[in-house]
Amino acid sequence: MSDPLLSARGIRKSYGALEVLRGVDLAVGRGECLCVVGPSGSGKSTLLRCLNLLEPIQAGAILFEGEDIAQAQRSRAAGIRRRIGMVFQNFELFQHLSARENIALAPIRVKGEPRALAMERAQHLLAKVHLPDKGDAFPDELSGGQQQRVAIARALAMEPALMLYDEPTSALDPETVGEVLQVMQELAEEGTTSVVVTHEMGFARRAATRVIFMDDGVAVHEAPPERFFARDASVPERLARFLGRLEH
Amino acid sequence: MPFDSPELILRYLSSARFFDAALMTMLISLCSLAGGMLAGLAVALAQEARFAPLRGLAIGYLWLFRGTPVLFQLIFVFNVLPAFGVVLSGFACAVLALSLNEGAYMAEIMRSGIGAVGRGQRMAARALGMQEWQVMRWVVLPQALRIIIPPIGNQFIGMLKLSALVSVIAVEELLLVANQTASSNFRYLEALTAAGIYYLGMTTVFMVLQALLERALRRRGRAAAIRKLSFTQRMLGATADAGRVR
Numbered sequence: 305m306s307d308p309l310l311s312a313r314g315i316r317k318s319y320g321a322l323e324v325l326r327g328v329d330l331a332v333g334r335g336e337c338l339c340v341v342g343p344s345g346s347g348k349s350t351l352l353r354c355l356n357l358l359e360p361i362q363a364g365a366i367l368f369e370g371e372d373i374a375q376a377q378r379s380r381a382a383g384i385r386r387r388i389g390m391v392f393q394n395f396e397l398f399q400h401l402s403a404r405e406n407i408a409l410a411p412i413r414v415k416g417e418p419r420a421l422a423m424e425r426a427q428h429l430l431a432k433v434h435l436p437d438k439g440d441a442f443p444d445e446l447s448g449g450q451q452q453r454v455a456i457a458r459a460l461a462m463e464p465a466l467m468l469y470d471e472p473t474s475a476l477d478p479e480t481v482g483e484v485l486q487v488m489q490e491l492a493e494e495g496t497t498s499v500v501v502t503h504e505m506g507f508a509r510r511a512a513t514r515v516i517f518m519d520d521g522v523a524v525h526e527a528p529p530e531r532f533f534a535r536d537a538s539v540p541e542r543l544a545r546f547l548g549r550l551e552h
Numbered sequence: 553m554p555f556d557s558p559e560l561i562l563r564y565l566s567s568a569r570f571f572d573a574a575l576m577t578m579l580i581s582l583c584s585l586a587g588g589m590l591a592g593l594a595v596a597l598a599q600e601a602r603f604a605p606l607r608g609l610a611i612g613y614l615w616l617f618r619g620t621p622v623l624f625q626l627i628f629v630f631n632v633l634p635a636f637g638v639v640l641s642g643f644a645c646a647v648l649a650l651s652l653n654e655g656a657y658m659a660e661i662m663r664s665g666i667g668a669v670g671r672g673q674r675m676a677a678r679a680l681g682m683q684e685w686q687v688m689r690w691v692v693l694p695q696a697l698r699i700i701i702p703p704i705g706n707q708f709i710g711m712l713k714l715s716a717l718v719s720v721i722a723v724e725e726l727l728l729v730a731n732q733t734a735s736s737n738f739r740y741l742e743a744l745t746a747a748g749i750y751y752l753g754m755t756t757v758f759m760v761l762q763a764l765l766e767r768a769l770r771r772r773g774r775a776a777a778i779r780k781l782s783f784t785q786r787m788l789g790a791t792a793d794a795g796r797v798r
Binding site for chain 2: 413
């Protein structure tokens with residue numbers, strides 16, 4: 305990877321005495337879909353929130369589009385976040401707005417897009433996530449899978465260079481997981497650069513260009529999916545144990 | 553009860569003097585509520601501020617205005633400010649004192665509403681590139697406002713009644729007018745009944761408006777945020793504890 309879109313070097317993050325990230329390195333090239341897997345509490349979600357500056361880091365560098373953003377001031381951090389979309393485990397759609405308004409809010413208020421244009425683009429995005437007729441629905445009228453797809457559309461509305469997914473299917477009913485993964489895979493195939501923290505090994509196998517295994521605040525192993533999930537000596541023992549546990 | 557009481561009550565009810573006084577009561581209440589909401593919002597936001605002296609100032613305000621009787625604040629504003637060269641009309645004094653007092657209570661209501669909007673909502677807004685004030689303006693406050701409508705309704709009804717205190721600084725509001733009318737002919741029953749009917753009429757109108765507003769907002773954005781209060785609870789002035797919004 306000659307010129308990664310985003311790269312992080314030696315990220316350290318602690319909450320008080322608890323060190324959650326202990327020197328994480330990672331790089332995402334344009335058009336890549338990087339999956340991050342690992343046991344709960346290994347620091348995956350914290351890592352994502354550090355990458356788009358929602359959480360300050362204690363040490364390390366984050367290079368996004370060639371510039372170090374790790375120590376950006378608050379006001380500039382907001383500008384950087386416009387270019388990085390994020391999808392949360394609990395969707396976090398704005399409860400007082402309809403699906404279409406959820407999608408159009410940031411383009412209107414942050415980018416200053418005319419309302420009519422933003423609403424029209426929101427409609428296109430709804431179609432893209434296969435919810436063309438849910439524009440007027442409010443979040444509590446939608447299923448979990450539908451809400452998460454609206455949340456993906458909301459992030460896409462800012463036309464981000466990078467999408468971060470934080471366990472996007474962990475809070476979903478099993479029957480709606482598929483529709484969300486489907487949308488994510490379509491986006492990845494269109495070349496949307498993304499970092500996906502997930503427990504869905506099937507998705508990682510199908511859609512990832514590379515998979516990273518995190519354990520105890522460190523990126524332990526990294527490989528393309530076919531080698532990552534291989535059952536041979538190249539797979540470190542910790543990862544083999546983790547993958548073994550998932551099968552039971 | 554004298555045989556002509558009903559007639560006299562009706563005469564008071566339809567008199568320009570009582571009507572104007574009721575209007576004054578309504579005006580003082582509305583202005584003070586608006587002032588109180590502005591002061592309350594400012595204080596609630598100040599308590600959230602990263603700048604510590606601002607937080608200290610907000611706490612000092614709450615301490616001062618919740619810690620002294622509102623009647624004391626009224627008399628203080630009316631009698632002490634002129635000594636410092638600030639001469640205000642009785643009406644302005646009334647609105648100023650009641651607004652400042654109301655602000656302290658509103659601040660706590662607003663703070664609870666803001667606190668009831670989950671952290672995840674703010675994080676999602678920040679992740680979209682919003683500045684902190686935009687997060688507050690477009691995501692947190694609209695949801696908080698829906699949550700705090702029932703307690704604000706309480707405050708308004710309380711304010712209508714609190715405004716009777718203003719009679720001590722000679723503002724021609726409902727209670728003062730009723731009292732003056734009665735003391736001229738000693739027909740207290742009739743004058744006070746007329747005033748009471750006006751008070752009940754105004755609170756009733758407001759309760760209906762509040763119910764309509766809640767229903768309209770519920771239809772737009774169903775956000776389980778607005779907890780339904782029974783009629784009895786409302787009559788008893790129960791404060792709705794804000795429903796949690798994710």
